[in-house]
Amino acid sequence: MRKCLALLFCFLVTPLQADPLYVHVGQLIDGQSDRLRSGVTLVIEEGRFSAVESGYQSVPEGADYLDLRDRTLMPGLIDTHTHLSSELAPGSYIRRFTENPGDVAFRMVPFAERTLMAGFTTVRELGDSHGLSIALRDAIRAGHVKGPRIHAAGKSLATTGGHADPTNAWADHIQGDPGPRHGVINGPAEAAAGVRHRYKEGADLIKITATGGVLSLADSGENPQFTEEELKAIVETARDYGFHVAAHAHGGEGMKRAIRAGVRSIEHGTYMDREIIRLMRRHGTYYVPTISAGRFVAEMAEDEDFFPPRVREKAAEIGPLIQDTFARAYEAGVRIAFGTDSGVSPHGDNAREFIYMVEAGMPPMAAIQSATRVAAEMMGIADDLGTVAVGKRADLVGVPDNPLEDIGQMLKVNFVMKDGRVYRHE
Template structure:
């Protein structure tokens, strides 16, 4: 079924393609080599790329032809830090008391559609409410709702009063004492139980808040919030269940502890110093910068009433620093994967991150690799995601112009295919 959405033709819950489809591209970005090739044809069978052919050979009888000869094709983009079940607004703090589980799930489905429409065919979701993104991941996989391929952490893990404690700033008579099931841990035993609960719930990855954060109603945006033994318990338990650990971290001390303990990725990394950068290089720790969120909260901190006063103060201090940290980390050689923190910043604006990365000194080719090949490597999916090549998932988008010359063209995606299904076409 086709419906009109924002000027695009949007395909809702169409069965996966089972015959051959020949996608004729005016040009094609080779993200591995960082170059734009001339006319190519991508042959799709079922959910995978069967062949990539130079030029536009004659389409065989019985095959479907998709004409993108006026466009540049490239692999579907990948965002390694999203929050599909929420979006920042002045009312967001009230929503915790007024929105039911069903409200959050349905809102998440809408944000998933918007994200896919923006050309992002794979995301990592690093924190939700009520395990909404587990259900959303499964619904997308079953073809019930349109959205990107989702790898989710479900509910983030925090310590009492930490950045992801869901009862921060609540009235004392309703605050209660949330525990591992709600993602709040104190001590080694609770750390292990919380990870095992996430495994039981169906999470793909573990997310911890190793330091304070910006949007929580708590004084510090950077203090360390886990002890070494708690971090070790989380990481070793997660490894037993085949899961990596992503660490939200702004402050240096909590970041240092998390890297030493063996987290897979550092998110935000605002006060990352040279010592931590070298530790990350030595250990192969990934960095997911989320410049978009930093820029967004810094802007909104100047809008009276958008954030509570305590949050606005932190946003004004921390938000503007992330882009500079990214520039230094990139220059130092830290491994970087693309991530926006959309949900803090608006869903659908994910591609703005490319402009911020290039503005900070990264080449367009490296920025695209961060959102394709390197994101796939972070996920452990290098053998099937992040490139248009034989045997890989048929995730393909098309834009006007050459993103290696101007990354801003990625803000206007004209065609989206995920797993061989066409979801968006002009």
């Protein structure tokens, strides 16, 4: 008889056996085609797809089998902008003085599991402290905790007083002068040193804060914060180490400098204009919108006690603009990869971004592809992930009905597989 693994896989914490697993899928979004496929058989061996066949193929006697004919499956989702080391809440700004790294690390574990259970099997983790996302990445790889596959940037790079300077607004006697080791650089030589420190700590890519930001206690939310020479030094050094560079940027001038320097992606992009759109298309720069973060901070800005006063002002001003920026960028043909900035918005709610993208005019299929094939292409992992295809990692996410007809289905994930291992099956 077939061995139906629906219940067994819910609790599986060890690697899959080598025997092939047959999966009958009701409807499949494969990440490659713009069309929904009905009635598909997947065969999985050693954590990878070994066959993707039309129709419900016969299952050999005694073979492992999953019956998923009652739902729609798609490749494991990818969120290219997360912060698993935090989740914004009243009192967040004082925690840096009351918590130790171990406190933060333990809080990351449920955030990671929540993200995986929401269907996001891979994330790009864009900025933390104490190398915690790198440690979490390694713990997940080793099977110690459950979570998505992590590509970690480690500590974001900033200039003195910039958005990712960890000592902004501290009292003079504790402020000090952080250097490249702590992600604060000034001048091309320190810029290169900052990249090399990220390499030393085991990062997978580089994150920079090319402009001011909303949530930092620095005054400006949009001013350029790196010179062109500093940006070129970062990108050129990153290239030597095989790193992509992701650039947080709200203001126009900072975006222009970062794009000309050769960053891989612009995160947020709030004040993107036609010139910037043309630059992004010319340079092949990806856009990661993070509408979820903009919507969340704008909503929280209505609460007088949630943010410090200057942050509240910036959140109310900048947050509501991102969805409209996304709409203009999509219409103009900018390459868009899915990203939420979760940690600003709550972890596990990542899929709300799909709803906001569709509201702004992106078709549901394109929105899903932005979190599968396009995200994988941007991250340089398309040979392994992003589509359901022979030879690729067996990451699968299932929802009860057709998300192309109701994008809200993306909030109803009831099946999650990563590397051929099932973590959720309801």
